[in-house]
Amino acid sequence: MKISKLQDAPLKDTPHKVDVRPLYDKENAQAIHITLEPGETLKPDITPVDVFFYVLEGSADVRVGEKTLTVEKDSLVESPKDIVHCLSNSSKNTARVLVVKAPKPVKPSKLL
Numbered sequence: 001m002k003i004s005k006l007q008d009a010p011l012k013d014t015p016h017k018v019d020v021r022p023l024y025d026k027e028n029a030q031a032i033h034i035t036l037e038p039g040e041t042l043k044p045d046i047t048p049v050d051v052f053f054y055v056l057e058g059s060a061d062v063r064v065g066e067k068t069l070t071v072e073k074d075s076l077v078e079s080p081k082d083i084v085h086c087l088s089n090s091s092k093n094t095a096r097v098l099v100v101k102a103p104k105p106v107k108p109s110k111l112l
Contacts, residue, residue, distance in 0.1 A: 006033055015111060016042045029102040034087065036060060036095040041088035044112040049105045051079045053087065058095035061088045084112060 009021035024031035079085040
């Protein structure tokens with residue numbers, strides 16, 4: 001059994017310049033923890049695989065396609081492959097989101 005702790009996961013340097021920590025990285029899927037402080041946002045991107053976002057804490061503004069909704073804690077949002085999506089935090093509290101990509105992308109996401 002392998003246990004991955006968030007505090008032990010390395011901070012990943014990304015163009016988004018927010019706290020991004022890979023937790024699981026296998027051929028069948030990737031799981032990434034993202035912390036968004038108030039006012040932080042990810043750059044919109046398009047992934048070549050399906051993605052889902054699970055809000056662990058706070059609320060996050062989730063864009064999928066042309067629609068953006070504020071999503072509360074303990075909610076899951078699906079984003080099909082090849083659709084623009086992004087996350088932001090317009091609240092006054094920290095938001096934590098688990099992002100899962102399945103299967104693991106073999107080509108990079110397209111930043112917009």
